[in-house]
Amino acid sequence: MKFTAEIDVMPLKALLDPQGKAVGHGLSNMGLKEIGNVRIGKHITLEVEAGTKEEAQNKVDEACKKLLSNPIMESYHFVLNAN
Amino acid sequence: MKFGVVVFPGSNCDEDMVYVLRNILNLEVVKLWHKDHDLQNCDCIVLPGGFSYGDYLRSGAIARFSPIMKEVIEFANKGGMVIGICNGFQILCESGLLPGALLHNENHQFICKNIHIKAEYQDSALTALISSDAVLKIPIAHGEGRYYADQETLDSLEQNGQILFRYCDESGKVTKESNPNGAVNNIAGICNQSKNVFGMMPHPERAADVELGNVDGKIIFESILSLVNS
Numbered sequence: 001m002k003f004t005a006e007i008d009v010m011p012l013k014a015l016l017d018p019q020g021k022a023v024g025h026g027l028s029n030m031g032l033k034e035i036g037n038v039r040i041g042k043h044i045t046l047e048v049e050a051g052t053k054e055e056a057q058n059k060v061d062e063a064c065k066k067l068l069s070n071p072i073m074e075s076y077h078f079v080l081n082a083n
Numbered sequence: 084m085k086f087g088v089v090v091f092p093g094s095n096c097d098e099d100m101v102y103v104l105r106n107i108l109n110l111e112v113v114k115l116w117h118k119d120h121d122l123q124n125c126d127c128i129v130l131p132g133g134f135s136y137g138d139y140l141r142s143g144a145i146a147r148f149s150p151i152m153k154e155v156i157e158f159a160n161k162g163g164m165v166i167g168i169c170n171g172f173q174i175l176c177e178s179g180l181l182p183g184a185l186l187h188n189e190n191h192q193f194i195c196k197n198i199h200i201k202a203e204y205q206d207s208a209l210t211a212l213i214s215s216d217a218v219l220k221i222p223i224a225h226g227e228g229r230y231y232a233d234q235e236t237l238d239s240l241e242q243n244g245q246i247l248f249r250y251c252d253e254s255g256k257v258t259k260e261s262n263p264n265g266a267v268n269n270i271a272g273i274c275n276q277s278k279n280v281f282g283m284m285p286h287p288e289r290a291a292d293v294e295l296g297n298v299d300g301k302i303i304f305e306s307i308l309s310l311v312n313s
Binding site: 068 | 113141144145148177183184186188191233265
């Protein structure tokens with residue numbers, strides 16, 4: 001079976017996110033002063049071939065842990081759907 | 084002593100490193116292609132600066148899984164000397180050979196300029212000849228150089244004497260203003276606990292030739308040799 005994973009990787013809340021901060025300033029400058037606490041991460045989609053959903057879940061989890069995110073600076077979350 | 088400089092796709096300081104080791108210090112040096120598995124009996128492996136794999140995902144994240152890194156990690160775990168400069172430092176952190184991570188600079192800009200650093204201890208291969216009151220002027224060139232580690236890791240780095248260099252001002256004072264990228268505790272370079280794996284953001288290979296008007300970085304290479312020769 002083929003599954004599609006929708007993965008979000010975000011900078012850890014405790015860390016300064018300079019990109020989010022700069023974009024937050026831009027939003028404020030364009031007049032949207034009500035918007036704050038902007039944080040920017042990555043959205044990754046990928047397909048995985050696996051016998052079961054659990055197997056697919058384990059593979060995506062491994063990909064996230066070992067390469068797609070760095071636990072020292074980022075957290076991740078994903079949703080898995082059968083194609 | 085034989086040096087091996089690993090070339091990843093996107094490395095761009097490999098040639099400078101080879102030049103300094105071969106032409107300035109008269110050492111034996113070979114380039115090691117990232118797809119190879121042979122470290123060619125080198126005594127010291129250097130991961131040079133650059134933008135391996137275009138810095139995609141995170142700096143150093145993809146290079147960490149380049150074929151040669153399997154051998155580099157084994158070599159380091161057996162006590163072999165590995166040095167990472169700039170992108171090389173990022174790769175060493177991503178591979179887990181050094182603790183912590185290198186985040187986007189606090190000001191979210193690529194910073195390319197001369198900065199000042201001082202060595203914390205003299206008991207490491209990179210700092211053996213650098214006196215505690217010496218201030219080195221060395222260039223940095225990075226967008227992701229803000230060293231970060233959690234408090235527990237920082238405490239152990241401090242306790243074990245693993246902090247090699249800190250950013251300081253011209254007179255050697257470690258101040259907030261002299262910290263170019265927001266690195267925690269002004270950290271510019273560290274080593275692992277067994278002191279055989281070293282990483283630093285500044286580029287000593289860009290400051291080791293009289294022709295370039297700055298030779299402050301040369302003492303770092305001379306330190307390596309002095310410790311090995313003794």
